[in-house]
Amino acid sequence: MTTLVGSSWLVLAVAMTVLWARQLRTQNATSVDVAWSFGLAALALVYGFLADAPVERRLLVGGLALVWALRLGFFLLFNRVLGHTEEDGRYRAMREHWGPAASRNFFWVYQAQALVAALFSIPVLAAMGGDGIDAFAIAGVAVWIVAVGGEAIADRQLAGFRGDPNNKGKVCQVGLWKYSRHPNYFFEWIHWWTYVVIGHGAWLTWLGPVVMLFMLFRVSGIPYTELQAVKSRGDAYREYQRTTSAFVPWFPKRGTA
Secondary structure, eight states: OHHHHHHHHHHHHHHHHHHHHHHHHHOOOTHHHHHHHHHHHHHHHHHHHHSSSOHHHHHHHHHHHHHHHHHHHHHHIIIIITTOOSOOHHHHHHHHHHGGGHHHHHHHHHHHHHHHHHHHHHHHHHHTOSSSSOHHHHHHHHHHHHHHHHHHHHHHHHHHHHTSGGGTTOOOOSGGGGTOSOHHHHHHHHHTHHHHHHTTTOGGGGHHHHHHHHHHHHTSSHHHHHHHHHHHHTHHHHHHHHHSOSSSOOOOOOSOO
């Protein structure tokens, strides 16, 4: 496991360095999210072939991780990169906050994403251990269906809202976004429980949900997303923050501030 994960990290680090160099020219770091997703897809594919585990477990777990990562990667590619010149709000907020040090700091952002991708591949690899397809594996597939389905619905609802010119400058509160300010992040987190369930709670599988929760709340997820949202939407987003759950979908609060 150590050799496989370590080698994968080195390859991803080189790829992220190339993309960082491209970012110096475009001044748009959104590509790092696409690279992270496709990097995990590549690792799931490699592990599916090379991991020391029963073939049916490798095909199941590797296939689940591969489909999840490809869906996310292509969604980000078509909705955030291709045909889009504006940088993602999180990275615009980082760039403004860092000022002249942004180029240097973004190098470490790209390298951190390579390391995080390798780290998140460990739960996938750990879940491949076991004997065939058991009840835990079936339960894990059920968790995966709910998670990936919910994330896809949230992404589509947000993309549809943003695609309507009449909604420019407005806060998305349609569908799942009425019950959570970040339903896509919530279902992304749920996805990582797939490997905890399939792996019977093996300790390495817990890296997925634990590290993802930390990333979303303390690193590059919710804090920078909401900082940019308040800047661009002002009081409308502050009211959305007051009335709507930040993460777990729940009924919105009634009344006005």
